[in-house]
Amino acid sequence: MNALKLHKKLEENNALLIFGILLVSSLGGLVQVLPSVYQESLRTPEANTRPYSALELAGRDIYISEGCSTCHSQQIRSLVAEVERYGPYSRAGEFVYDRPFLWGSKRTGPDLHRVGGKYSDDWHRIHLVDPRSVVPTSIMPGYPWLAEKDLRSDDIQAKLRGLRSLGHPYSDEEIENAPAQLEGRKQIDALIAYLQMLGTGFVEPESGAGDSSE
C-alpha cells in the first residue's frame, strides 16, 4: 500500500483526519515543551530568590494590570552589551515565583529586570506620575491615578492562599498579616515596592577575579 493510497483513506474519513492532525501537531509539544515543564532546574530558586511580600505582590499585579510588560522587558540576555547596560544576565531560578512570567517581547522602554535599587523611591514616585518631569525625552505615559487610588486589601489573602497552593512558601502568619500591610496605602506604593525588589533575587558570588560579569 503506497503512501498516497494511505492518504486517500485519511482524506475520506473525518474522524481519521481529526486524529491525524491531533497526533502530528502534538508531537512537538510532547518532545520539546513537556520535558521543560518537568525540568527541576527551571523551578529551583537562586540562593537569594524569595516569594514576593504581600505589598510587592500587589504591586506586581498592578504592573500586570497596566500592561507595563508591553514596553518593558524583564530579561537580560547573556550578551556583553546587555550585561554592561543592565547588569548580570537573568537566571531561570530568579523567576520561580513569577506567575505569569513578565519577560516581555518588546523594549520600547529599557529592561527592568535589575531596576531594583537603581533609583530612589521618590524618583519612582515622580517619574510614574509624570515621566517627563525627570526624563524630558521620555515617551512613557504618566500614571497619575496610581498615586490617587487606594490599594485594595480585600483580595490579597485569596491571592496568597492561591499561590501557596501552587507551592509558594507563605506562612499562616504572613497571610494573616497581609491586609494590614496594604491598608491605607496607595497603588503607587505597592508598585514602587515591587520595582525596588526586581532583580535582587540574584547576587553575584564574590570571585575576587574581578571579571565575573560573564
Place this chain on the structure above:
Amino acid sequence: MSSEMTTQPQYYHDEIVKRLVQFSVAWAVLAMAAGVFVAAELLWPTLDMGQPWLSFGRLRPLHTNGIIFGFGVSALMATAFYSVQRTSHVPLFAPKLAWFLCYAWQLLVLSGGLSLLAGMNTTKEYAELEWPFDIAIALLWVSFGIVFFGTISRRKIRPIYISNWFYGALIIVIAMLHIVNNLELPVTWTKSYSLYAGAQDAIVQWWYGHNAVGFLLTGGFLGMLYYFLPKHAGRPIWSYKLSVVAFWAFTYSYIWAGPHHLHYNAIPEWVQSLGMVMSLVLLAPSWATLINGVMTVSSAWEKLKTDPALKFIVLSLAFYGLATFEGPMMAIRSVNVVSHFTDWTIGHVHSGALGWNAMITYGTFYYLMPRLVGTELYSKRLANVHFWLALAGTMLYIIAMWAAGVSQGLLWLSLDETGELAFGFRDIMSSMAPYYGLRLLAGLIFLGGTLLMAYNFYMTTRSRKTVKVEPPVVDPAFGVV
C-alpha cells in the same frame, strides 16, 4: 437528484456568512483605529489625557486581540462556513448553533476588549483575557468544531477538500494550545495565576504564541487561500499532491518553532537550538504552498487587470512569501540578537498581518460580498483605490519599522573602542520619532483603505437580502455511497 430524497429544497446558510463578514469588517475598522491611536501615543505620550483606559499598556492588547479574535476569527468562521458547505454539497450542520456562535463570539470579543480596558490582563501575549473569558472561548471554539466537522460528516462528496484540512487544523490545534496555555488558578473573579511559573511559563506561552500565529494567522488563512484562490482564478489548484505534502509538513513542523522567541533568555539551550532549526525547516512547507499558489494563478494573470479581488489575493501571496522567509531568518540566533525586543519584530508581524492576513481577507470579501447579496460590487474603482492604499500602507509600515528595529538593535549592542556602551538608551529611544511618525502615517493610510471597503460593502448590501443558493448536483463518481 437530491430532490428525490428531500421534498423541500435545501439552501446553503449564507446569512450567517454575510453577518460574520460584516462583523469582521467592523472589527477591522475598530481594532485598526486602536492601533493607529497607540501608534500616535508613542509620538505624543500625553494623548491618553490621564485616563487609565486610554493608556498604551491597556490599549495595545485591545488592538492585537481585536485584530486576531475580532477581525481574524470572524473572517475565518465566515469563510470556513461558506467553503465547507460548498465543498461538502450540504447546508451547515446545526445552523442554530452556528447563529449562536456568530453572535456569542462578537459579544465575547466586545466584553473581552472592555475587560482589557478595565485592566484585566494576564499579559500572556494573544492570551491576555482573564479566566472567565478563557472558558467562554473554549466553549465557543468547541461549537465552531461541532458545526464545521458536523457539516463535513454529512457531506455528499467523498474526498474532504484541502481547504477543510487547514480549517480543521485551525480548530483542533488552537483548541489544544488555548487550553494548555491558559491553565491557571482563579483567585478572584477578575484575577488568576498561571499554573506555570517563570521560565516554564515562558516556554509554554511561546509554544502557544508562536502557533497562534501558525495555526490561526497562517494555517487558518491558508484554508481561505486553498478555496478562494482557485475559485477566483477559475482553475484547480496547481498540484494537489504538493498541497498534501505541504499540509502535513506544516502541521508537524510549525509547533516546534516557538522557542525562537526566547533566544539567549533563561531557558535551556537545547530548546532554543531546536526551536531555531525547526524554524528554518518551516521554510520548506511555507514556500511549497507559495509555489502552489503562484502556479495556480500563473495562467490567469490577465484577470488581474479587471478583478480587484484577485489583485488582493495575489499580493497577499507575495507578502506571505516575504513574511515566511523573514520569520525563519529572524529565528537564527545571530540575527535574533539584533532583532529581538526591537521594532523589527513589530514590522515582521505587520508584514504578515497587513500584507498577508488583511489582504487575503479583503480579496476574499470583495469576492464574497457581491455573490452573497446577488448584485455587482457598488464600486470597482473604490476597490482599486483601496488596493493601492493597502499596498502603500503596508510597504511604508514595514520599511519604517525595519529601519527603526535594525538601528535600535545595532545601537543597543554597539560598544566603543574601550569596550564601553557607545549609546545611552534614552538617546536611541528619542531618535525613533521619525520612524514612529512614518508608521503612524502608514497605519492611517491602511485604515483609510479599510474604511473605503466598509463604505463599499455598505452601499453594496443596502436594502438587499442574501441570495439563496441550492447545493448543486453531485457527480456520482465522487459522491458518498
